[in-house]
Each structure stands twice: as C-alpha cells, then as structure tokens.
Amino acid sequence: MSDREYDFDMAVIGGGSGGYAAARTAVAEGKKVVVIDGAEELGGLCILRGCMPSKALIQSANHQLTLREGDKFGLEVGNSRVNTRKVIERKRFLIDDFAGYRKGQLEDGRFELVRGYAAFVDAETLDVRLRDGGERRLRARTTVIATGSSIFVPEVPGLSELGYLTSDDILDMVDLPESVIVLGGGAIALEMAHYLEAIGKEVTVIQRSAHLLTGMDHDLADELEAALTSRTMRIECGTQLERVERSDGGLKRVVYTKDGAECSVEAQEILVALGRKPATQGLGAAEAGVELNARGGVVVGLDMQSSAENIFACGDVASSYEIVHIAIEQGEKAAANAMAYIDGSNDFQQMDYRLKLYGIFTEPQVAAVGMSEIEAKELGRDVIVETYPFNDHGKSMIAGAEHGFVKLIGDAQTKEILGGSVVGPEGCELIHEIVVAMSFRATAGQLAQIPHYHPTLSEIWTYPAEDIADA
Numbered sequence: 039m040s041d042r043e044y045d046f047d048m049a050v051i052g053g054g055s056g057g058y059a060a061a062r063t064a065v066a067e068g069k070k071v072v073v074i075d076g077a078e079e080l081g082g083l084c085i086l087r088g089c090m091p092s093k094a095l096i097q098s099a100n101h102q103l104t105l106r107e108g109d110k111f112g113l114e115v116g117n118s119r120v121n122t123r124k125v126i127e128r129k130r131f132l133i134d135d136f137a138g139y140r141k142g143q144l145e146d147g148r149f150e151l152v153r154g155y156a157a158f159v160d161a162e163t164l165d166v167r168l169r170d171g172g173e174r175r176l177r178a179r180t181t182v183i184a185t186g187s188s189i190f191v192p193e194v195p196g197l198s199e200l201g202y203l204t205s206d207d208i209l210d211m212v213d214l215p216e217s218v219i220v221l222g223g224g225a226i227a228l229e230m231a232h233y234l235e236a237i238g239k240e241v242t243v244i245q246r247s248a249h250l251l252t253g254m255d256h257d258l259a260d261e262l263e264a265a266l267t268s269r270t271m272r273i274e275c276g277t278q279l280e281r282v283e284r285s286d287g288g289l290k291r292v293v294y295t296k297d298g299a300e301c302s303v304e305a306q307e308i309l310v311a312l313g314r315k316p317a318t319q320g321l322g323a324a325e326a327g328v329e330l331n332a333r334g335g336v337v338v339g340l341d342m343q344s345s346a347e348n349i350f351a352c353g354d355v356a357s358s359y360e361i362v363h364i365a366i367e368q369g370e371k372a373a374a375n376a377m378a379y380i381d382g383s384n385d386f387q388q389m390d391y392r393l394k395l396y397g398i399f400t401e402p403q404v405a406a407v408g409m410s411e412i413e414a415k416e417l418g419r420d421v422i423v424e425t426y427p428f429n430d431h432g433k434s435m436i437a438g439a440e441h442g443f444v445k446l447i448g449d450a451q452t453k454e455i456l457g458g459s460v461v462g463p464e465g466c467e468l469i470h471e472i473v474v475a476m477s478f479r480a481t482a483g484q485l486a487q488i489p490h491y492h493p494t495l496s497e498i499w500t501y502p503a504e505d506i507a508d509a
C-alpha cells in the first residue's frame with residue numbers, strides 16, 4: 039500500500055494514560071494520528087476509576103484514622119463522624135477537574151479523536167463502532183493498542199447469583215455497607231480495605247496466597263498484615279474460596295477452606311478485588327495477526343512491538359506491571375518505535391524495568407523499587423540485605439509509627455544498591471530517594487554520605503545503607 043492510501047500514520051486505540059502518551063509523542067514528531075476511544079466518559083482508568091479517586095477517598099480515611107488515634111497524641115477529639123456524602127462529593131469534584139483536563143488534551147486538535155470501539159479488520163485497517171451510531175473504517179500505517187484492562191471475576195459458586203461490589207462501586211458509593219468481605223489481597227483489595235476500615239466499617243480480607251501482596255517480599259507483606267490487623271481488620275491468608283451463600287440472618291456468607299478445614303465469614307457485602315484482565319475482547323487481534331497470551335494480553339517485547347510488525351501496544355493490555363508511569367513510558371516507546379518502523383530505520387527503543395517501582399497507599403504505605411529479595415534469590419545474586427525499623431527511629435517515633443521498616447538490597451561485592459523497599463509512614467514518598475540513588479547506580483556508602491536533615495523520616499535510609507557499606 040502506498041503512503042497516500044493510509045488515513046493516518048498512527049492509530050491509537052484507547053485514550054487512557056498509555057494511549058495519550060503514545061499519541062502526544064507521535065504528533066510532537068509531526069505524525070498524523072487518530073485516537074479512538076469507546077468509553078462513555080473520557081479520562082482513562084487512572085483518572086476515572088483508579089489511582090486518583092482511590093487516593094482521594096484514602097486521604098479522607100487517613101484523616102479519620104488520625105482522629106481515631108488522637109488520644110495517642112493527647113488530643114480529645116470525641117466521636118468524629120464520617121460524612122460519606124461529602125467524602126464522595128470531594129472525590130467527584132477532584133475527578134471532574136482531572137478528567138476535564140485530560141478531555142481538553144484529547145480534544146485540542148493535535149490529533150483526531152474518534153469516539154467509538156475499534157476492531158481490526160486486518161493489520162492496517164480498523165472498523166470503529168461509533169458511539170453516536172454508525173461505523174467508520176480507518177486505515178493506519180501503524181497502530182498502538184492501549185485498551186487497558188477490565189475487572190476479573192472468577193467463577194465462584196453463588197457469587198454472581200448473590201451479587202458483589204467492585205472497586206468501581208466503592209469509589210462512588212455514598213451508602214456503604216457496614217460490613218464487607220474483601221476477596222483478594224493485592225493492591226486494590228488492600229487499599230479499599232484500608233479505606234473502609236478507617237472510616238469505621240467491619241472488614242475481613244480473604245487472600246488465596248499464604249501472604250498478602252503476592253510477588254512481594256514476604257517480610258513486607260507480613261508487616262503490613264500485622265499493622266492492618268492491629269486495627270479492627272481481620273485478614274485470612276492461605277485460603278481457597280469454595281462458595282458464596284445467603285446466611286439465615288440475610289447476610290452474605292463466604293465459605294472457604296483454610297488448613298484443610300472449612301471456614302466461613304459473613305457480612306453485608308462482598309467486594310471482589312481478585313485482579314484485572316487485559317481488554318482485548320472484540321478487538322480482532324487474530325485478524326491483525328496480533329498474538330495474545332493466556333490471560334488475553336498482547337504479547338510484546340521490550341520494544342513494545344507485537345507479533346504484527348506494524349502494531350505496538352502499551353499499558354495494562356500488554357504489561358505485567360499495571361502501573362501508570364510504566365504505561366506512560368511504554369506508550370512513549372511504542373510511539374517512538376512505530377515511527378522508527380515507518381521511517382524504516384527500525385532503530386527501536388527498549389523498556390528497562392531495572393527501576394520498576396510499586397506503591398500501595400494503605401496505612402502504613404508499602405513501596406518497592408528495583409530488585410526484591412525474592413528476585414535476588416531467584417537470580418542467584420550475591421547480595422547483602424539490611425533493614426531498619428521505624429519504631430527505633432526518632433522522627434518516626436515522634437510521628438507515632440509503631441509498624442514498619444525500610445530495607446535495602448546491595449550487591450555483596452560492589453555495594454551498589456540493587457533494590458529498596460519500605461512499609462511505613464509516607465512509604466510511597468520515601469522510596470523516591472532510593473529511586474534517585476539507583477538511577478545514578480549509587481553504592482550504599484554513597485547514599486549514607488549524602489546529607490540528611492535531622493529529624494526527618496528520610497534519614498532512616500542511612501542506617502541500612504551504612505550497614506551494607508560496612509559489611
């Protein structure tokens with residue numbers, strides 16, 4: 039096909055964090071781009087039903103938690119009451135603002151925006167089922183798939199019959215149930231559980247794995263579990279879900295097996311937070327020659343190229359890390375590489391996950407960068423691991439931190455910092471010191487020598503850094 043027969047240099051399917059990053063990267067280089075998004079509301083998951091609304095609610099919850107613990111700081115607060123209508127109103131106000139800004143970016147004329155669902159006819163042709171009716175056929179030299187993910191609900195007998203809530207519901211719910219069983223022990227489950235417990239709801243978390251936060255180092259997960267269960271939260275790990283049924287008292291009952299015994303827990307509602315799945319249904323991946331993995335995700339290499347050479351992908355639909363800043367970097371690389379494909383240079387940029395970063399906004403927060411202890415072991419790396427607890431560190435003792443620690447992983451020979459993690463106050467902020475140190479490939483000794491103001495939470499890193507340097 040000659041260039042003149044294409045409508046666009048690049049079609050981007052999905053206008054969320056990854057898709058928008060891909061589109062703005064390509065138009066900045068003068069390419070003709072179309073963004074296709076089928077959602078009723080523009081903005082993407084992060085803004086509408088992900089990072090931002092969850093953190094808005096958690097901010098209210100954290101203030102309530104502080105009031106609950108006022109006594110510890112000599113404050114006689116009395117019975118503070120949570121007005122969920124106002125909490126949700128505040129969240130809606132913020133989200134409207136963020137979504138309005140993103141909508142403005144998508145509609146400012148740098149690229150064409152088509153509102154509808156796209157499906158491949160072949161690797162260079164897309165049919166779009168338009169939101170306002172009708173269909174439009176587009177031809178694009180390259181395509182970036184950025185369709186995100188949707189909530190995964192496994193088959194559990196009785197679950198769909200009795201009904202359940204998802205994070206989408208909780209994030210916009212004024213009349214919350216008084217008791218909730220949270221299925222899952224990942225980031226979404228724990229952030230929602232933290233929000234609900236902090237504002238006074240009875241919460242039980244049921245997790246399949248032996249530890250919370252599957253994949254993370256167990257000492258981090260266990261410390262978080264200890265902190266959450268020191269509040270009123272109940273957590274059951276190492277379980278297998280059997281069925282959901284109605285109790286005689288009209289509550290929802292989750293029946294599970296633990297240590298070979300059948301157990302059950304009852305509550306007004308069940309929140310399903312058992313993961314998300316890549317959004318590739320109805321996309322016509324096979325028609326375009328785009329290979330999908332067993333989860334339905336687009337298979338890509340570090341260059342974000344799919345098995346169809348002119349089709350790239352980014353974000354939740356193609357990533358094992360469902361994290362916004364990673365979706366954005368993947369989107370930028372996908373677009374840059376699509377342009378390298380167009381100009382024939384095929385000089386592709388590669389993703390580098392050395393500084394992969396993860397954060398969970400519970401209280402205490404959990405955050406990690408780089409290599410975990412589990413990964414170091416799997417890779418057979420000779421490492422030194424040092425930790426330091428918050429309850430032995432001046433500023434955090436003043437702040438009332440009873441739980442948590444920081445952990446550094448250093449190369450045993452060079453002492454280069456390979457990874458860092460934290461469970462503790464402001465953990466998602468504190469981790470960035472280690473991100474910066476690691477990006478410059480600092481050694482533990484170099485980190486320890488950097489001035490740290492006293493008394494601050496940040497100076498806690500100098501203790502494990504000195505221990506690695508001196509080892």
Ligand SMILES: Cc1cc2nc3c(=O)[nH]c(=O)nc-3n(C[C@H](O)[C@H](O)[C@H](O)COP(=O)(O)OP(=O)(O)OC[C@H]3O[C@@H](n4cnc5c(N)ncnc54)[C@H](O)[C@@H]3O)c2cc1C
Nearest residue numbers: 052054055056076077082083084088156186353354360362
């Ligand atoms: C409750 C919750 C909290 C989270 N908190 C955090 C956090 O604190 N930090 C963090 O880093 N990450 C967080 N995440 C994850 C983060 O939101 C996602 O990783 C990120 O938003 C994914 O961006 P994306 O561009 O891949 O997809 P999306 O933003 O979902 O964009 C995909 C777009 O594609 C459109 N689309 C889908 N199919 C089609 C089609 N066939 N045709 C046209 N359009 C289509 C959709 O309408 C959508 O607008 C959270 C997620 C959830 C659910």
Ligand SMILES: NC(=O)c1ccc[n+]([C@@H]2O[C@H](COP(=O)([O-])OP(=O)(O)OC[C@H]3O[C@@H](n4cnc5c(N)ncnc54)[C@H](O)[C@@H]3O)[C@@H](O)[C@H]2O)c1
Nearest residue numbers: 222223224225226227245246252311312313314360397398
């Ligand atoms: N703060 C953040 O950065 C943040 C916050 C929320 C979500 N996210 C992203 O969103 C994605 C989705 O989050 P999530 O928490 O829904 O998924 P997840 O995959 O992280 O966690 C799902 C949990 O449910 C458990 N599980 C799965 N099936 C089960 C079953 N049948 N019975 C019992 N337990 C079961 C798993 O062991 C796992 O721990 C994550 O990958 C995360 O990257 C990030």
